[in-house]
Amino acid sequence: MEHLSFQPPSEGLSEEQLVxxxxxxxxxxWSALVDRYKNLVSVIIRRSGTPxxxxxxxxxxxxxxxxxxxxxxxxxxxxxxxxxxxxxxxxYHWGRRESRRRVRPWDQRRAxxxxxxxxxxxxxxxxxxxxxxxxxxxxxxxPRCRELLTLLFLDDPPRPYTEVxxxxxxxxxxxxxxxxxxxxxxRKTLEDRDxx
Amino acid sequence: xxxxxxxxxxxxxxxxGDAERREDMARHLADGTDGAAExxxxxxxxxxxxxEDSEGPAESLVWAAKTLADLQRGEPALxxxxxxxxxxxxxxxxxxxxxxxxxxxxxxxxRSDRFELDLWLEDPQGTSESVVLGRxxxxxxxxxxxEPVTDAGVFLIEEGKIAASTLTNRFGEFHLDAxxxxxxxxxxxxxxxxxxxxxxxxEEL
Numbered sequence: 001m002e003h004l005s006f007q008p009p010s011e012g013l014s015e016e017q018l019v020x021x022x023x024x025x026x027x028x029x030w031s032a033l034v035d036r037y038k039n040l041v042s043v044i045i046r047r048s049g050t051p052x053x054x055x056x057x058x059x060x061x062x063x064x065x066x067x068x069x070x071x072x073x074x075x076x077x078x079x080x081x082x083x084x085x086x087x088x089x090x091x092y093h094w095g096r097r098e099s100r101r102r103v104r105p106w107d108q109r110r111a112x113x114x115x116x117x118x119x120x121x122x123x124x125x126x127x128x129x130x131x132x133x134x135x136x137x138x139x140x141x142x143p144r145c146r147e148l149l150t151l152l153f154l155d156d157p158p159r160p161y162t163e164v165x166x167x168x169x170x171x172x173x174x175x176x177x178x179x180x181x182x183x184x185x186x187r188k189t190l191e192d193r194d195x196x
Numbered sequence: 197x198x199x200x201x202x203x204x205x206x207x208x209x210x211x212x213g214d215a216e217r218r219e220d221m222a223r224h225l226a227d228g229t230d231g232a233a234e235x236x237x238x239x240x241x242x243x244x245x246x247x248e249d250s251e252g253p254a255e256s257l258v259w260a261a262k263t264l265a266d267l268q269r270g271e272p273a274l275x276x277x278x279x280x281x282x283x284x285x286x287x288x289x290x291x292x293x294x295x296x297x298x299x300x301x302x303x304x305x306x307r308s309d310r311f312e313l314d315l316w317l318e319d320p321q322g323t324s325e326s327v328v329l330g331r332x333x334x335x336x337x338x339x340x341x342x343e344p345v346t347d348a349g350v351f352l353i354e355e356g357k358i359a360a361s362t363l364t365n366r367f368g369e370f371h372l373d374a375x376x377x378x379x380x381x382x383x384x385x386x387x388x389x390x391x392x393x394x395x396x397x398x399e400e401l
Contacts, residue, residue, distance in 0.1 A: 030265040042253040060361040063261040153243040158210040
């Protein structure tokens with residue numbers, strides 16, 4: 001019997017197709033866009049040092065900008081780069097606005113540190129872009145392989161293979177086969193995206 | 197020299213394997229002969245993405261972001277929850293006298309048979325921004341304390357477009373800045389329950 005799996009129609013669309021369908025008012029395409037880039041937005045906000053109490057509002061503000069400015073995006077193939085830029089700008093301006101509102105005690109040590117320790121914007125954006133490409137490559141894997149990768153990499157100290165097998169409802173002897181298969185697929189999808 | 201497979205390098209970056217084997221692999225990496233360093237770097241990048249994404253956005257935030265499109269197009273999937281103004285601290289004076297008599301926060305209380313919305317509108321002196329504070333609660337039977345509605349999406353509409361948005365916190369409270377001059381339009385979406393829509397022309401406040 002043929003194995004059927006449900007896949008929403010907006011899954012697997014190119015960035016150009018996704019943007020085009022969003023601009024036509026397709027709710028499913030907008031949901032797919034949010035799903036594809038939610039972690040990118042979340043990671044940038046977290047790394048920006050935005051306080052946890054403000055992170056939800058910054059995130060909402062970012063998605064409003066993405067939605068309302070999408071029609072102005074000239075090159076849809078640069079969608080993820082554009083989203084990363086919008087998010088970084090939003091975090092920056094949010095931080096500046098909040099710092100103007102709050103009277104902070106004079107921090108001499110900070111004032112003496114005149115050099116900006118953060119890497120140049122282009123470098124950061126390129127790294128974020130590459131990470132998003134890896135994120136999408138992982139997403140292209142089967143749910144089974146994604147779960148395995150998560151179990152392999154998530155825990156510190158590392159989870160023993162017996163426990164990984166148990167979580168995946170596998171015999172311990174089968175874990176090697178699944179791991180080999182998933183890593184092969186990961187390698188293939190990374191190669192297809194010129195990441196390896 | 198032994199050739200290591202991708203599976204071996206996964207274990208290497210997970211910190212598994214005995215010391216002797218790990219030393220041999222480290223030497224192998226240092227030699228840089230068969231693309232092992234590239235594979236390890238890639239696996240480390242995969243690991244970093246997996247780790248970062250494990251702290252992904254709250255599900256309520258993703259839901260609120262997805263709701264934007266339907267709200268903006270005026271096609272909210274949830275039914276309206278009509279609320280009635282049941283309390284206000286604004287005196288019933290002619291507009292000019294109101295402005296003279298009252299310049300502080302304006303408090304409004306709306307209620308339906310299921311929900312209660314407590315609104316507090318402020319125009320802080322010396323700023324062009326307004327502040328909209330509110331609390332959304334569901335009404336419980338038998339005079340029990342109202343229960344805060346957490347993670348309701350609150351959207352401020354300006355000239356027909358969503359200008360700002362937030363979510364209610366665990367106390368059912370929200371805070372929005374930069375409410376526009378003129379009419380204040382609020383849409384509050386309570387997940388799986390319904391939506392509240394309010395238009396508050398300032399001259400009536």
